[in-house]
Amino acid sequence: MKISLTHPNRRTFKKTANLSGTVRVPGDKSMTHRAILFALLAEGTTRIEGWLNAADCRSSLEVAKQLGASVSFEQESLLIKGTGGSLKEPENVLDCGNSGTTIRLFSGAIASQVSFACLTGDDSLRRRPMGRVLKPLAEMGAIAYARSGSYAPFALIGQSPLSAIRYTLPVPSAQVKSAVMLAGLHAPKAGGVTTIIESQPSRDHTERMLLGFGVQVDMEKEGEKRYISIRAEQPLRATSVEIPGDASSAAFLLVAAAIVPDSDVTIEHVGLNPTRIGFLKVLQRMGAHVEILNQRESAGEPLGNVRVRYQPLSGTDILPEEIPSLIDEIPILAVAAAVAEGKTTIRGAGELRVKETDRILAMAKGLQTLGVHVEEADDGLTIIGGKLNGGVVDSFHDHRIAMSFAVAGLAAEQEVTIENWSAVDISFPTFSDLILELQRERKFE
Numbered sequence: 001m002k003i004s005l006t007h008p009n010r011r012t013f014k015k016t017a018n019l020s021g022t023v024r025v026p027g028d029k030s031m032t033h034r035a036i037l038f039a040l041l042a043e044g045t046t047r048i049e050g051w052l053n054a055a056d057c058r059s060s061l062e063v064a065k066q067l068g069a070s071v072s073f074e075q076e077s078l079l080i081k082g083t084g085g086s087l088k089e090p091e092n093v094l095d096c097g098n099s100g101t102t103i104r105l106f107s108g109a110i111a112s113q114v115s116f117a118c119l120t121g122d123d124s125l126r127r128r129p130m131g132r133v134l135k136p137l138a139e140m141g142a143i144a145y146a147r148s149g150s151y152a153p154f155a156l157i158g159q160s161p162l163s164a165i166r167y168t169l170p171v172p173s174a175q176v177k178s179a180v181m182l183a184g185l186h187a188p189k190a191g192g193v194t195t196i197i198e199s200q201p202s203r204d205h206t207e208r209m210l211l212g213f214g215v216q217v218d219m220e221k222e223g224e225k226r227y228i229s230i231r232a233e234q235p236l237r238a239t240s241v242e243i244p245g246d247a248s249s250a251a252f253l254l255v256a257a258a259i260v261p262d263s264d265v266t267i268e269h270v271g272l273n274p275t276r277i278g279f280l281k282v283l284q285r286m287g288a289h290v291e292i293l294n295q296r297e298s299a300g301e302p303l304g305n306v307r308v309r310y311q312p313l314s315g316t317d318i319l320p321e322e323i324p325s326l327i328d329e330i331p332i333l334a335v336a337a338a339v340a341e342g343k344t345t346i347r348g349a350g351e352l353r354v355k356e357t358d359r360i361l362a363m364a365k366g367l368q369t370l371g372v373h374v375e376e377a378d379d380g381l382t383i384i385g386g387k388l389n390g391g392v393v394d395s396f397h398d399h400r401i402a403m404s405f406a407v408a409g410l411a412a413e414q415e416v417t418i419e420n421w422s423a424v425d426i427s428f429p430t431f432s433d434l435i436l437e438l439q440r441e442r443k444f445e
């Protein structure tokens with residue numbers, strides 16, 4: 001007897017008529033991680049509204065519990081009773097799952113506090129470089145022993161007090177910046193002020209949210225260069241945090257609107273932090289009709305509604321200095337480039353090679369399968385736009401690759417099947433539901 005097996009970990013997306021409607025996307029992932037970690041460090045109970053209930057943030061929540069946080073839920077809100085700054089030594093290994101933000105930011109907090117912690121993650125996280133955080137933390141006085149020198153699992157033996165440092169980030173990374181800032185809160189030696197120097201601005205949610213928890217962060221700008229300074233021994237005080245929708249999740253739906261003819265999609269209540277919305281400028285430059293409406297501010301972060309209407313796109317050059325403001329959106333912008341008229345180049349994006357998977361390789365392979373002319377460079381891609389064919393592509397267990405090819409499927413000539421689809425649960429579990437909603441609301445003309 002022939003048994004036909006279904007593949008629960010595959011999903012197929014087909015060419016669609018226009019997408020239309022107004023939706024909200026789940027909470028910002030970067031902000032949710034920070035809210036959980038800062039609540040753990042604070043004195044009192046923090047209320048977090050609009051948090052992202054997805055696998056990466058649940059990793060942060062589990063790690064926070066092991067370090068002494070008491071967690072409860074009240075309707076949609078997350079309540080975290082903090083430790084007042086004295087973290088508990090964890091009884092077991094801290095499993096950070098697939099989340100780079102969890103492992104790197106929590107390391108910064110652990111470095112001054114916990115006598116022994118061992119941090120690890122899944123197959124993907126254990127391939128990602130950790131030397132970039134362990135090196136500055138060791139310079140401040142913490143002791144780290146890492147597999148092969150710089151990979152998880154690693155043991156972190158916190159030391160107190162740490163020494164303040166002046167640290168120039170070798171790569172623009174908000175995760176490294178945040179880890180050093182958090183260690184700096186407990187680094188009263190060597191002057192007691194830790195300064196991080198970044199030559200390209202990376203996302204600044206840590207700086208903004210720490211202010212809400214009562215911590216003063218000083219920032220000086222010198223052209224694109226920024227000096228971020230934090231004085232030691234500032235206690236965190238519990239607060240309420242309202243988290244807007246994640247601009248990186250919104251990007252998938254907005255690019256879908258930009259490439260599916262006659263679409264008109266609005267995402268409400270989405271974060272518009274300038275360090276995160278480089279992709280909107282690129283989409284505009286490619287010819288998409290982008291509008292930002294009802295812009296306002298909450299908890300120190302700008303937010304608003306973003307409307308994108310279809311207009312045929314043309315290729316563009318995405319420059320190295322733009323990369324930090326759109327680092328997680330490059331896979332979906334590569335899909336936009338694949339349907340745009342003409343050539344798109346992306347350069348200065350070498351960091352993509354050390355994300356959940358090598359995103360340059362994954363996009364090049366997948367787009368080639370769909371018949372696109374793509375050339376890989378060490379630090380980017382060159383894409384000649386045109387029509388997308390169908391095919392079977394692999395997400396390589398990377399949420400952003402999976403959703404990028406799902407959006408490609410909505411505009412491709414034949415269907416696109418994505419292998420290892422379940423990766424979407426990392427950041428955007430409701431992605432397929434929202435696409436369905438925008439298809440249901442579509443205009444019939």
Ligand SMILES: O=C(O)C1=C[C@@H](OP(=O)(O)O)[C@@H](O)[C@H](O)C1
Pocket residue numbers: 029030031100101172173174175176178202203327328351
């Ligand atoms: O700080 C953060 O929340 C993040 C920073 C970025 O990583 P890097 O710090 O490695 O650039 C980004 O790619 C990641 O998705 C989230």
Ligand SMILES: C=C(OP(=O)(O)O)C(=O)O
Pocket residue numbers: 056098099100101102328355356400427
């Ligand atoms: C790179 C990402 O996250 P992280 O580094 O936290 O795993 C991402 O969400 O695209």
